[in-house]
Amino acid sequence: MSEQQTPAPPQAFDPSAGEAWLRVSPKYAWADLAGNLLFAVIVAAVPGVIVLFARPAPPIFVFIAIWAVALVLLINAVFAFRRVRAIGYVLREDDLLFRRGIMFERYVAVPYGRLQLVDITRGPLLRALGLATLKFVTASMATGVQLPGLPLEQAEALRDRLVELAEVRRSGL
Numbered sequence: 001m002s003e004q005q006t007p008a009p010p011q012a013f014d015p016s017a018g019e020a021w022l023r024v025s026p027k028y029a030w031a032d033l034a035g036n037l038l039f040a041v042i043v044a045a046v047p048g049v050i051v052l053f054a055r056p057a058p059p060i061f062v063f064i065a066i067w068a069v070a071l072v073l074l075i076n077a078v079f080a081f082r083r084v085r086a087i088g089y090v091l092r093e094d095d096l097l098f099r100r101g102i103m104f105e106r107y108v109a110v111p112y113g114r115l116q117l118v119d120i121t122r123g124p125l126l127r128a129l130g131l132a133t134l135k136f137v138t139a140s141m142a143t144g145v146q147l148p149g150l151p152l153e154q155a156e157a158l159r160d161r162l163v164e165l166a167e168v169r170r171s172g173l
């Protein structure tokens with residue numbers, strides 16, 4: 001009687017396994033910083049308007065608000081460059097593995113056969129820096145993977161490669 005051989009189970013992902021992570025452009029840190037600074041300025045405008053229209057203006061409140069905004073901007077500036085260095089992706093045999101995050105790391109594997117749409121978007125700031133964001137749409141609404149900060153040529157080449165891989169994988173279903 002011959003024994004049936006069972007296929008080996010797929011190997012689990014190990015983040016420390018030395019994958020060859022590809023990085024986004026360091027220029028994206030400036031776009032990330034600018035977006036976060038704009039948000040901080042908008043948030044800081046609220047206490048500013050309150051102080052402007054409050055009669056008499058509470059002087060201690062003004063100084064607290066200014067120092068709080070300055071502290072938030074400084075912390076944000078320090079972490080913007082580290083946040084961008086934490087973004088990476090790997091083209092594996094069956095999927096694209098994406099990671100981001102400093103304290104709360106997120107790893108997402110997007111199987112090529114599940115890709116429905118690979119979209120390139122570029123806002124005014126990313127266009128000025130020559131960068132683009134690659135968005136992946138799959139059947140799952142929870143995926144929501146965006147790969148920001150790729151140089152435009154690299155984003156276009158990656159999009160074409162992923163569409164090609166998705167077509168091959170879907171045809172095998």
